[in-house]
Structure formats: C-alpha cells, structure tokens
Amino acid sequence: MAEVDEASKPLLRDLKAVGKKFGHVMYPKKSTTLLRDWDLWGPLLLCVTLALMLQGGSADSKEDGGPQFAEVFVIIWFGSVIITLNSKLLGGTISFFQSLCVLGYCILPLTVAMIVCRLVLLGGTGTASFIVRFIVVVASFGWSTFASTAFLADSQPPNRKALVVYPVFLFYFVISWMIVTFSPSHSDGTTDTGP
Amino acid sequence: MSTTERNKNPNSTESWGGFEDNPIQGGGSAVIDMENMDDTSGSSFEDMGDMHQRIKEEEEVSEEAAATEEGDDGEFLGMKGVKGQLGRQVADEVWQAGKRQASKAFNLYGNIDILRPYFDVEPIQVRNRLLESLIPVRIINFPQKIAGELYGPLMLVFTLVAILLHGMKTSGTVIREGTLMGTAIGTCFGYWLGISSFIYFLAYLCNAQITMLQILSLLGYGLFGHCVVLFVTYTVHFHSLFYILWLVVGGLSTLRMVAALISRTVGHTPRLILCATLSALHMLFLLYLHFAYHKIVEGILDTLEGPNVPPFQRIARDIPEVSVALVNTTVKTISATLQSY
Structure with missing residues (x-):
C-alpha cells in the first residue's frame, strides 16, 4: 500500500500543479506561475477533452462534415505553434514551450463552454438553446483571449501588442466557432454569423 | 576463409x-x-x-x-x-x-532571426497597408514602392483559411478523403505561394523589376479584398451583392496590384501578359471561392422552417431566380399586411 502511495505521489503532485494552473486561467491576474514552470499535461488534457466532445456529434452521421478528432487536435497544436513562431518573429522574449503552455491552458474556458453546450443540447436544439450556447461561447471566447493576452502581453514589445494578439484572437475564434456550430444531430440548424 | x-x-x-x-x-x-x-x-x-x-x-x-x-x-x-x-x-x-x-x-529554429526583418512592422503600418491594398495608385512611369513584409500577408492567409472554413461548414460541403481544415489551408497557401511563384516566373520572363518577396507581399495584401468579400457574402447571401462586391472590392485590389506591376515593367506586351494573367487569376479565384463553398438560399429557408432536411450537396442551381422570387414574395406579403392595416 505504501508503495502505491509512493508511486502515485508524482502523479498527484503533477495533477495538483495542473489544477493550480487551471485556477490561474480562470482568474487571470498578473502572475508568472504559468510562465515559470510550464508543462504540457494540462494542454494535452484540455485538447483531448475538447476533441472528444466535438467528435461525438459526427460519429453517428458520416455526412455531417463535423470536426474530426484529428482535425481539432491539429488545429489546436498547429495554431499554437504558429502563434508562438509569430510572437518570436515579432520580437517576443517568451520561450517556445512557455507560449505553447499558456495558449494550451487558456483553452480551458472554451472547454467549459463546450461542456455547457452539450448539456444545453441535451435539452433541445431550438433557437433558444442556440442563443444560450452562443452567449456562453462568446463569453468564454472573450475570457480565453483576455487571459492569454494577460499572460503573453508582458513578453512582447509594447508597440506591437496588437500584432501578437490578432493571431491569438483568430485562433480562439476558430475554436469557439467550431463549438458554436457543433450540433450532435444530423441537422445543420445553426446559422452562425459570427460575433 | x-x-x-x-x-x-x-x-x-x-x-x-x-x-x-x-x-x-x-x-x-x-x-x-x-x-x-x-x-x-x-x-x-x-x-x-x-x-x-x-x-x-x-x-x-x-x-x-x-x-x-x-x-x-x-x-x-x-x-x-x-x-x-x-x-x-x-x-x-x-x-x-x-x-x-x-x-x-x-538550425531553422535557431535561424529564426533571419526571418525577423520581414516581420518588422508596426500595427499602424499594417493597417495602412491593408487600406492601401484597396486603393490603386496611378503612377505608371515611375516604379512604385512595394514593401517587402510578410506579417500582413501571412495573417491575411490565415484569416482567409478561417473564413473558408466558415463557408465550407455552413454550406455543408463534404470532402471525401480529407478534412475541411486541410482543404482550406491547402487552397489558401497553395494559391498564395503557387500564384506568387508563377507570377515571379512570368515577371522574370517579362523582365519586370520585382523580387519574390515583393510579389508575396503584394499578392498577400491583395487577399484582403478577398477576405472582406467572402466574409460578407458567406454571411449575407445575395447574388447581386456578391457580384457588386466582386467587381468593386475585388476589382480595386486587383487594380492596385496591376498598377504596381505595370509601373515595374517596360513595354506593352510584357505588361499585357503579366497583368492579364494576374488579374484573371485573382478575380477567378475569388469567384471560385465564393461559388465552391457558399451556402445557398434554400439552405436558409430550410433552417428557418425546420432543420430536418439533409445538407445540400454541390449541385447546379439557378439562384438568382430563387432570390428574386424570395424578395418578391416578401415584398408582396409586406405590402399585403400594410394594406390590411
């Protein structure tokens, strides 16, 4: 029994660290914890959760054209890498994995929105549910962008913040748009016009 | 042994x-x-x-x-x-x-500094260049200045990818053996890099004074018009609106590129070859993007009435009649209601 405890200690410690960082994302303040000791467990967890939940819709209907697991996965990692390279090119002082870590952790509000959306979709797929989902996703989109800029902006030259924020904005916009247009049934009932 | x-x-x-x-x-x-x-x-x-x-x-x-x-x-x-x-x-x-x-x-990651000069811009510069991409300059005798910068073009290509994804998703486009994402990225980057290389080749043949970097920047900023037109027309589905925007916005961005190219080429035939190729490709690309992945009017009607109709495949359609009929019926109903009051 003691051996099991010993073995699970690092795991528990890592989980605790991940949980602490989740807290930082949900309540973004000028803190460098997320930057100082980066890890990619949290982003991986969030990314897999999001991809799995977006996957569920198109599993039963093949012609849905819904996002596939690989697609979501690729969008998140490829997008993060592009944003990171962009910020490096613009003269940012952040390291590669720090930026990946921050961008990955800041998907958390969107993952939460996805869970809420699935719960709302259980209730029905009318206009009211769409409006609710839309509001939730827009709010979490704003949250994600705000949190990631709060962490990333300090490492950028002050006159170029807008240039760094734009791809971040686009990245979260695409993800949140995927969440809004997600519908588990065969129907294509969401006419998203974008916020 | x-x-x-x-x-x-x-x-x-x-x-x-x-x-x-x-x-x-x-x-x-x-x-x-x-x-x-x-x-x-x-x-x-x-x-x-x-x-x-x-x-x-x-x-x-x-x-x-x-x-x-x-x-x-x-x-x-x-x-x-x-x-x-x-x-x-x-x-x-x-x-x-x-x-x-x-x-x-x-080494590539270490040599990222090599690329840094191309990303050396200020937000205001980017904004101005975006606006300038829609304003053709009538200077033909003197070579126009073309900024060799890649931040704006790259971001515009990514924006176009996002807009295309939106268009594909709402039009219910089904792509066998591939993902929407891959297709969108392939289309946009393929157009940007492919057409740039092609134009560079033509420019080399026609003896135009332009570098690859300048062509990339020029064509990239030329995509701003595409982004605007596609974003509007994927959202608001009226064909007359699209044709107007296609001619005005697409035409302006094309004219801007053509003017820049003309000013850097000497002789009538080279100018004609280069500019005709570029404008034809640029305008047709916008037309293709719109009609390949746009949501048809029936789609909206169905979503308004009930979502139980399978998504439309790409088929030959005669939209203008439908849209005209739609406008006519709405006008008639409005007038009828007005008269009844």
Missing part, C-alpha cells in the same frame, strides 16, 4: 587486439572471430607486440579450423558477417539522416 577476409580488410585486424580471451578459447576461435568482426569498440594499442604474436597464433589455428570445417558452414558465417556490416551501415545512415534532419530543424 577468415584469413583471406582479414587480409582484404586491414581495419578488421585492429579490432582483434581487444579480445584478450581468444587464445583461451582455442579451436573455436575462428567462429568467434568471424562473429566479432564488426566490433570496433575493443581495439587497444597497449600491447602491439603481444597482438602480433597473438594474430600469428590465431592465423595458424584458424587455418586448421578452416581446413577441418565444411565449406557451407564457412559461407554461412561469411554471410552473417556481411549482413552485420550491412545492417550497421544502414543503421549508420539512418542515424546520420536523422541527425541531419534534427540539426536542420534546430
């Missing part, structure tokens, strides 16, 4: 020195020697004289052994040696290739 091989390959004798236990093994040494021929780790030059002595002894022993052994057994051992060497060579090559790749990737 083993002696001839050893004579052929002088390097292998080096490795023999390392095996301290060879004399102890006696008659079986020939077999072990063959198997260990690949091993280079055991060579030591501490006792060269001792080694010579040992080699002589071993030669005698191995000659005896070779005489007693049957031919096919020796062949088998020889094969094994060759195989081992081949395997080592292959492994070496794979390792070298992997190392090269890794160091190349690392």
Whole structure:
C-alpha cells in the first residue's frame, strides 16, 4: 500500500500543479506561475477533452462534415505553434514551450463552454438553446483571449501588442466557432454569423 | 576463409587486439572471430607486440579450423558477417539522416532571426497597408514602392483559411478523403505561394523589376479584398451583392496590384501578359471561392422552417431566380399586411 502511495505521489503532485494552473486561467491576474514552470499535461488534457466532445456529434452521421478528432487536435497544436513562431518573429522574449503552455491552458474556458453546450443540447436544439450556447461561447471566447493576452502581453514589445494578439484572437475564434456550430444531430440548424 | 577476409580488410585486424580471451578459447576461435568482426569498440594499442604474436597464433589455428570445417558452414558465417556490416551501415545512415534532419530543424529554429526583418512592422503600418491594398495608385512611369513584409500577408492567409472554413461548414460541403481544415489551408497557401511563384516566373520572363518577396507581399495584401468579400457574402447571401462586391472590392485590389506591376515593367506586351494573367487569376479565384463553398438560399429557408432536411450537396442551381422570387414574395406579403392595416 505504501508503495502505491509512493508511486502515485508524482502523479498527484503533477495533477495538483495542473489544477493550480487551471485556477490561474480562470482568474487571470498578473502572475508568472504559468510562465515559470510550464508543462504540457494540462494542454494535452484540455485538447483531448475538447476533441472528444466535438467528435461525438459526427460519429453517428458520416455526412455531417463535423470536426474530426484529428482535425481539432491539429488545429489546436498547429495554431499554437504558429502563434508562438509569430510572437518570436515579432520580437517576443517568451520561450517556445512557455507560449505553447499558456495558449494550451487558456483553452480551458472554451472547454467549459463546450461542456455547457452539450448539456444545453441535451435539452433541445431550438433557437433558444442556440442563443444560450452562443452567449456562453462568446463569453468564454472573450475570457480565453483576455487571459492569454494577460499572460503573453508582458513578453512582447509594447508597440506591437496588437500584432501578437490578432493571431491569438483568430485562433480562439476558430475554436469557439467550431463549438458554436457543433450540433450532435444530423441537422445543420445553426446559422452562425459570427460575433 | 577468415584469413583471406582479414587480409582484404586491414581495419578488421585492429579490432582483434581487444579480445584478450581468444587464445583461451582455442579451436573455436575462428567462429568467434568471424562473429566479432564488426566490433570496433575493443581495439587497444597497449600491447602491439603481444597482438602480433597473438594474430600469428590465431592465423595458424584458424587455418586448421578452416581446413577441418565444411565449406557451407564457412559461407554461412561469411554471410552473417556481411549482413552485420550491412545492417550497421544502414543503421549508420539512418542515424546520420536523422541527425541531419534534427540539426536542420534546430538550425531553422535557431535561424529564426533571419526571418525577423520581414516581420518588422508596426500595427499602424499594417493597417495602412491593408487600406492601401484597396486603393490603386496611378503612377505608371515611375516604379512604385512595394514593401517587402510578410506579417500582413501571412495573417491575411490565415484569416482567409478561417473564413473558408466558415463557408465550407455552413454550406455543408463534404470532402471525401480529407478534412475541411486541410482543404482550406491547402487552397489558401497553395494559391498564395503557387500564384506568387508563377507570377515571379512570368515577371522574370517579362523582365519586370520585382523580387519574390515583393510579389508575396503584394499578392498577400491583395487577399484582403478577398477576405472582406467572402466574409460578407458567406454571411449575407445575395447574388447581386456578391457580384457588386466582386467587381468593386475585388476589382480595386486587383487594380492596385496591376498598377504596381505595370509601373515595374517596360513595354506593352510584357505588361499585357503579366497583368492579364494576374488579374484573371485573382478575380477567378475569388469567384471560385465564393461559388465552391457558399451556402445557398434554400439552405436558409430550410433552417428557418425546420432543420430536418439533409445538407445540400454541390449541385447546379439557378439562384438568382430563387432570390428574386424570395424578395418578391416578401415584398408582396409586406405590402399585403400594410394594406390590411
């Protein structure tokens, strides 16, 4: 029994660290914890959760054209890498994995929105549910962008913040748009016009 | 067998020195020697004289052994040696290739500074360039200035990817053997890089004074018009609106690029070839993007009435009539309601 405890200690410690960082994302303040000791467990967890939940819709209907697991996965990692390279090119002082870590952790509000959306979709797929989902996703989109800029902006030259924020904005916009247009049934009932 | 091989390959004798236990093994040494021929780790030059002595002894022993052994057994051992060497060579090559790749990737990341000048912009500059991409400049006698910058074009291409994804998703486009994302990225980057290279080639033929970087920047900023038009028309589905925007916005951005190209080319025929190609490609690309992935009017009607209709495939349609009919019916109903009040 003691051996099991010993073995699970690092795991528990890592989980605790991940949980602490989740807290930082949900309540973004000028803190460098997320930057100082980066890890990619949290982003991986969030990314897999999001991809799995977006996957569920198109599993039963093949012609849905819904996002596939690989697609979501690729969008998140490829997008993060592009944003990171962009910020490096613009003269940012952040390291590669720090930026990946921050961008990955800041998907958390969107993952939460996805869970809420699935719960709302259980209730029905009318206009009211769409409006609710839309509001939730827009709010979490704003949250994600705000949190990631709060962490990333300090490492950028002050006159170029807008240039760094734009791809971040686009990245979260695409993800949140995927969440809004997600519908588990065969129907294509969401006419998203974008916020 | 083993002696001839050893004579052929002088390097292998080096490795023999390392095996301290060879004399102890006696008659079986020939077999072990063959198997260990690949091993280079055991060579030591501490006792060269001792080694010579040992080699002589071993030669005698191995000659005896070779005489007693049957031919096919020796062949088998020889094969094994060759195989081992081949395997080592292959492994070496794979390792070298992997190392090269890794160091190349690392160098690329390390040499990111090389790209930095192309991303050296201020937000206001980007905004101005975006606006300027829709304003054709009428200076033909003097070469126009084209900024060689890649931040704006790159971001515009990514924006176009996002807009295309939106269009594909809402039009219910189904792509076999591929993802929407891959198709969108392929289309946008393919257009940007492919057409830029093509125009660069043409410009080279036509003797235009323009660099690849400038073409990339010019064409990239030219995509701003595309982004605006597609974003509006994927959202608001009216064909007359699209055609107007296509002519006005697309035309303006095309004119801007054409004017810049004309100012850097000499002679009528080169100008005509270059500009006709560019404008045709640019305008047709916008037309293609709109009609390939846009949501048709029936789609909206269905979503308003009830979502139980399967998504539309790409089929030949006559939209203008439908949209006109739609407008007519709405106008009629409005007038009817007004009259009834």
